[in-house]
Amino acid sequence: AQTVTQSQPEMSVQEAETVTLSCTYDTSESDYYLFWYKQPPSRQMILVIRQEAYKQQNATENRFSVNFQKAAKSFSLKISDSQLGDAAMYFCAYRSALTGNQFYFGTGTSLTVIP
């Protein structure tokens, strides 16, 4: 089974600064998708950004961008100009292109934004 590792249980960042959350994964597959989800204290998970493994270009969504290193099996999330509303648990997730909607999640990184 695929495994997803988030080695930073907690991170903090000053408001308006930049922070990078790390994620590595283990797979023998070549075709897959990677996601970052955000879970604010209200518990509703929402998608932040996604990346198709066959695309070399890193995905970007406004202040959120990823650094996807396929050979290293690394998928980090960069949050620029951090805002108080970015405070949440962030989960990295892997989904195979072969097995439908079975997502593998990391254990999460709790991000604190300091005013």
Next chain:
Amino acid sequence: KAGVTQTPRYLIKTRGQQVTLSCSPISGHRSVSWYQQTPGQGLQFLFEYFSETQRNKGNFPGRFSGRQFSNSRSEMNVSTLELGDSALYLCASSEFVAGANEQFFGPGTRLTVL
């Protein structure tokens, strides 16, 4: 469109009892997945249903079961509850089962087993 809804939001049960959780996906979504979320383990995949058929199943004991109805609503059942079953149970729905499609999550059901 309304989001994914889960009922009940909170449950308290005792060991040995059974429980049924319900999930209504976003209208038009035929794929429903269930996850167990605990502080130490993160989100663990339970199972996925698509058009009333179980497509994938995670590594959970047979006490955990689910089903999906023709209107795509899904239920999961846990029998003979154990203390370790205390968790947040999340349901997620998707329109498709291929591509980089997004899963939309519900607010979860918080199950406490005493």
